[in-house]
Amino acid sequence: MRIEKRLQDSRAMMYLSPLLALLLTLVSGALLFALLGRPPLGSLYTFFIAPISDLYGLSELAVKVTPLLLCAIGLTLCFKAKIWNIGAEGQFVFGALIGGAVSLQLADSEGVWVLPVIIASGALAGLVWAGVAALLLTRFNANEILTTIMLNYIAVNLLLWGVHGPLKDPEGLNFPESALFASQTLLPVLFEDYRVSIAIFIALFMLVVIWVVLTRTLLGFQLRVMGENHNAARFAGFNGKKLIWLLLLFSGAMAGIAAISETNGPVGQLIPTLSLGYGYAAIIVVFMGRMHPLGILLASCLLGLTYLGGEMTQIDQGLPKSITGLFQGMLLFYLLACDLLISYRLVPGSNQTIKEHKV
Template sequence: MLRLEPRPTPSRWWSYGSPLLALALTVLIGVILFAVLGKDPLRGLQVFFWEPIKSTYALSELGLKATPLLLIALGLAVCFRSNIWNIGAEGQFVVGAIAAGGVAIATDKDVGPWIFLVILLAGTLSGMAWAGITAYLRDKFNAGEILVSLMLVYVAIQLLGYLVYGPWKDPAGYNFPQTRTFDPSDLAPRLLAGLRVNIGLVIALAGSALLWLYLFRTRSGFAQQVGGLAPWAARYAGFSSRKALWVALLISGGTAGLAGALEVTGPIGQLTPYIPAGYGFTAIIVAFVGRLHPLGMVLSAILLSMFYIGGELAQSRLGLPKSISGVFQGLLLFMLLACDTLVNYRIRAGKAGT
């Protein structure tokens, strides 16, 4: 019988290299998968790892995809480091998009550029409020945040569907379930003419720097992490677990709502039923592949964005289903979990205790 035995001192270098090893194994399995599907493996790897970075336009699209993933992952990292499992960032993303879209719809063309800040604030506060429901139920009734936050995703999606199929539906939209397109003053400013990448990328990168300062240079950030690693020690030191719960979920909900606001005011420019793109769930992978560290999450957000774009290109150029990107994401997470397990445990033959 095979069993897992904890290693006395797990290798620090292997711990850091585990995501790279997981990526290498994912690529290897991807090559096998392409061959089994009758596709050229080299062409498949080119679509996933070269096409998204081969030109300025490709890099701008990569930055566009990475923006919501990074923003959501930053907030999730605070939760996970605090041992609070927010699985409902997708719902907070959708609610942030709804609030931002509502403000954009309510404005007219004569409003100045300042309205964009109001739109972002609306998205952020709405995401915080949606996450606050989970925090309240956990705080008052000890409801599991995993189940509550996840179920609220479906409530948010249904709310979006009601609005775009009902009261917010564009009367001049040929009966399509969508709102009117937003005015130019409501849209996120683009960084470069002719490219879709916008100020959201700058906000996400600035958020990474702020998160690093918060986690590693402030007492509040230290308290969040101590509460996650050693709850009893945190209580002994006078840190409030209740405060840690609210802080973690509000930060996470705020970044997800901000990501939703930037998404609808950026590449989409209106509300549609297709706002939920799975970013909230993919950001969980981004957070863990990036080791819950701001710099690591920047790199992992780029990688997962390549998977998103590669999946879209594989659909049009190789005739593969778009879900191939989800396959690569799942493989990466599975390989990371397997590598982390082997870094911390060794496989032994025999009965337990022998």
């Protein structure tokens, strides 16, 4: 067998690649569980099926999907234009830090304006954090991959400083966490006894917004052209720097809102372990979803399920929580590998046979 470049990319493999990656992840996961001395099929059931086997599990899936989807929405527009924002995690954390600080300041405030101000503060914080990367890229041509990754670590350390310092609960028995947020600063839940909040509607609304932007607006056309060829976009008269600023700021704002959906939703306070990797997992969501709104929604559900499955496996199988990251890593690895089949294909024969034929 030899690898041959296709005359044009395979549209079928574009959509089959994520399914094939998921299948390979399941096979590898079963093998992993077997090597760990756990029943493979039973463990896969515990990881992928048991967490959503009842209504409460489905509601918890919606809780996990919400921040993933919000982060992925912002990243989709960036990646569509080949602006490689790897900093959604840092923008999420910084949005949580500032949004949490505002929530604590408004603990004694009342009124319908409280929640909008908190959501706006989180969005603005994420926007500002992404703006640092936009400035470095447009002014100094600094690689956005490197700058956004480094900003992630800075944001995490700022959060640690906050919960160990000025935002630490004075009555928290010296635990590094903030006070619990007041009830009026929390996002309303949809149903009693469930944790899913109105943030899921914000995420779904923004999903429709980016679908309209990508398919029905001039901006969507500009993003596609810029993604195909930056030089072509410049020759067409598109303002590349303006687009970079717009995309990174929007992506940061979405990550900041995602942070509020978590801190002012199920968590209800600032804690040092707030960073669960939603910003990184959202990158997998975007590529698995093929940068299409419906695909992003489905991929968010799958990645959200890995968080629930990891927690369930810890409880039921006694495995470490790193099992979640392991499954996410396998999924990304196989997705990248399977994506090669979009532009290349396996055909019978060998390179040696071709050389002999040419001679």
